[in-house]
Amino acid sequence: xxxDAPDAEPRPYHHGGLFDALVxxxxxxxxxxxIHGFSLRECARRxxxxxxxxxxxxxxxxxLLTEVAARGFERLTAxxxxxRAGIEGPEALERIARGYVDFALGDPVIFxxxxxxxxxxxxxPRCQRAGDAAFGxxxxxxxxxxxxxxxxxxMLRFAWAAIHGIAMLLVDGPLMPAGxxxxxGSGELADGTIRRIVHSVVSYVEPASRG
Amino acid sequence: xxxDAPDAEPRPYHHGGLFDALVxxxxxxxxxxxIHGFSLRECARRxxxxxxxxxxxxxxxxxLLTEVAARGFERLTAxxxxxRAGIEGPEALERIARGYVDFALGDPVIFxxxxxxxxxxxxxPRCQRAGDAAFGxxxxxxxxxxxxxxxxxxMLRFAWAAIHGIAMLLVDGPLMPAGxxxxxGSGELADGTIRRIVHSVVSYVEPASRG
DNA sequence: GTGTCTATCTGTCCAATGTCAAGTTAATCT
DNA sequence: AGATTAACTTGACATTGGACAGATAGACAC
Numbered sequence: 449x450x451x452d453a454p455d456a457e458p459r460p461y462h463h464g465g466l467f468d469a470l471v472x473x474x475x476x477x478x479x480x481x482x483i484h485g486f487s488l489r490e491c492a493r494r495x496x497x498x499x500x501x502x503x504x505x506x507x508x509x510x511x512l513l514t515e516v517a518a519r520g521f522e523r524l525t526a527x528x529x530x531x532r533a534g535i536e537g538p539e540a541l542e543r544i545a546r547g548y549v550d551f552a553l554g555d556p557v558i559f560x561x562x563x564x565x566x567x568x569x570x571x572x573p574r575c576q577r578a579g580d581a582a583f584g585x586x587x588x589x590x591x592x593x594x595x596x597x598x599x600x601x602x603m604l605r606f607a608w609a610a611i612h613g614i615a616m617l618l619v620d621g622p623l624m625p626a627g628x629x630x631x632x633g634s635g636e637l638a639d640g641t642i643r644r645i646v647h648s649v650v651s652y653v654e655p656a657s658r659g
Numbered sequence: 660x661x662x663d664a665p666d667a668e669p670r671p672y673h674h675g676g677l678f679d680a681l682v683x684x685x686x687x688x689x690x691x692x693x694i695h696g697f698s699l700r701e702c703a704r705r706x707x708x709x710x711x712x713x714x715x716x717x718x719x720x721x722x723l724l725t726e727v728a729a730r731g732f733e734r735l736t737a738x739x740x741x742x743r744a745g746i747e748g749p750e751a752l753e754r755i756a757r758g759y760v761d762f763a764l765g766d767p768v769i770f771x772x773x774x775x776x777x778x779x780x781x782x783x784p785r786c787q788r789a790g791d792a793a794f795g796x797x798x799x800x801x802x803x804x805x806x807x808x809x810x811x812x813x814m815l816r817f818a819w820a821a822i823h824g825i826a827m828l829l830v831d832g833p834l835m836p837a838g839x840x841x842x843x844g845s846g847e848l849a850d851g852t853i854r855r856i857v858h859s860v861v862s863y864v865e866p867a868s869r870g
Numbered sequence: 871g872t873g874t875c876t877a878t879c880t881g882t883c884c885a886a887t888g889t890c891a892a893g894t895t896a897a898t899c900t
Numbered sequence: 901a902g903a904t905t906a907a908c909t910t911g912a913c914a915t916t917g918g919a920c921a922g923a924t925a926g927a928c929a930c
Binding site: 497 | 906907908909910911
Binding site: 487 | 888890
C-alpha cells in the first residue's frame with residue numbers, strides 16, 4: 449500500500465485499479481461521515497489521486513454512490529444465503545430474516561443509503577438487478593416456509609415489509625420504546641418480531657370474504 | 660442595496676414571523692429538491708431575507724431540518740387520529756395503519772427525512788416528544804385491537820415494523836415486485852399487508868414454549 | 871419626544887465542494 | 901516506431917455552510 453504521507457513517493461500516474469479502489473474507499477467514507485458528509489474529494493484524497501479523478505469513472509456523486517449501493521445489495525444477498533445455508537421450511541424464512549436484520553445492523557449507514565438516499569439511482573440496471581436478486585432470496589424463503597410454490601404477492605409484501613420495517617426501526621434506534629440502546633440487544637429485539645412474521649406466513653388463512 | 664426582487668413592496672426590516680416562515684419554506688424546498696438538494700440559502704431567498712438570517716434562528720441546517728421533522732411527526736400523529744376517528748377494536752389498528760401509509764405516500768420526502776436523514780437530530784427533545792406522540796397512537800390502537808390493555812412490546816414492535824416497512828417500501832417504490840409503479844395504486848398495495856397485520860395482531864397466540 | 875437596550879436582520883469573508891475544460895502521461899494498436 | 905486512446909492531473913468557476921461585525925427597528929424608561 450502507498451503511504452498516506454503528503455508527497456512521499458512518486459505514485460504511478462496510472463493507478464491501475466482506481467475504480468474498485470474508489471468504491472471501497474467510498475464505503476469507508478460513507479460509514480464514517482454519513483451520507484451527508486460524503487464527498488468525492490475526500491474519496492480522491494484517500495485513494496491518493498487528483499480531486500477530479502472520480503468523476504472520470506463515475507460521472508458524479510450519484511454514480512459512485514449507486515455503485516456502493518449495488519454492492520450493498522449483493523452483500524445483502526450473500527449474507528441471507530449464508531444464513532439460510534440451504535435450509536428449507538419455516539426455518540428458511542426465519543434465517544433469511546435474521547440475515548437481513550444482521551446486515552442492516554452491521555452496516556447501518558450503507559443499508560439506509562441503499563434504500564433511501566436521493567443520491568442513489570435506484571432505477572439503474574446495476575442497482576435494479578442487485579436488488580431483485582436480494583428480493584429473490586426472500587421470495588424463495590417465503591415459498592419454502594409456506595410449503596407452496598404459488599406466488600402470493602400480498603404475502604410477499606407483508607413479509608418483506610415486516611422484515612424491512614424491523615430492520616429500519618432498529619437502525620434508526622431512538623424511536624424504539626423503553627430505551628432501545630443499540631448495542632448488542634438489538635438483534636434480540638428483532639427475534640420476537642421475526643418469530644411473529646414466520647408464524648403469520650405459515651399459518652395465515654385467506655379471509656373468507658373480503659370487501 | 661436590496662431591490663433584487665422584482666416586487667417593489669418595501670419589506671419591513673423585521674420579518675415578524677421569520678421562524679415559522681422559514682420552516683414552511685424549508686418544507687417546500689425539501690419536497691422539491693430532495694434532502695440532498697436542500698440549502699439554507701435557497702430558503703432565505705424564498706423567504707426574502709438575507710442568506711445568513713436562518714442561522715440566527717436555527718443555528719445550522721440540522722437545526723432547521725430537525726424542526727421540519729418534528730412538525731412532520733406532529734402531522735403524522737394528527738393524520739392517524741383523523742383516520743381513526745375515535746373508532747375502537749381491530750378497525751382502529753387498520754385505520755391507524757392506513758393513516759400512517761397515507762401520510763408517507765402523501766409526503767414521501769419528509770417522511771424519509773423524519774426517519775433517516777443524518778441532518779436531523781432525532782435525539783432532540785423537540786423531535787423525541789413528537790415521535791413519542793406518534794408512537795402513542797399506535798400503542799393505543801394495538802391495545803384496542805387486542806382488546807387487552809396489557810402492553811406487549813414484542814407485539815408493538817411487530818405491528819410498527821410491518822406498518823413502517825410497507826410505508827417505506829411503497830415510498831421507495833422501485834423494489835416492489837411486478838412493476839410497482841407508484842401512480843395511485845400504491846395505497847391499494849398496502850391494503851393486503853395492513854389486513855394481514857391486523858389479522859396477526861388480533862389472532863396471534865403466544866407459542867407454547869419458547870424463551 | 872429623547873436615549874438606551876436588545877433581538878433581529880444584513881453584508882462580507884473564508885474554506886470546502888461538485889463539476890467542467892484542457893493539459894499530461896501511459897498503454898495499446900497498427 | 902508513430903498514432904490513437906484511455907487514465908489521470910491541473911486549473912478554474914460557481915455555489916454552499918458557517919462565522920463575524922455591524923446596521924436596523926421596536927420596546928421601554930425618562
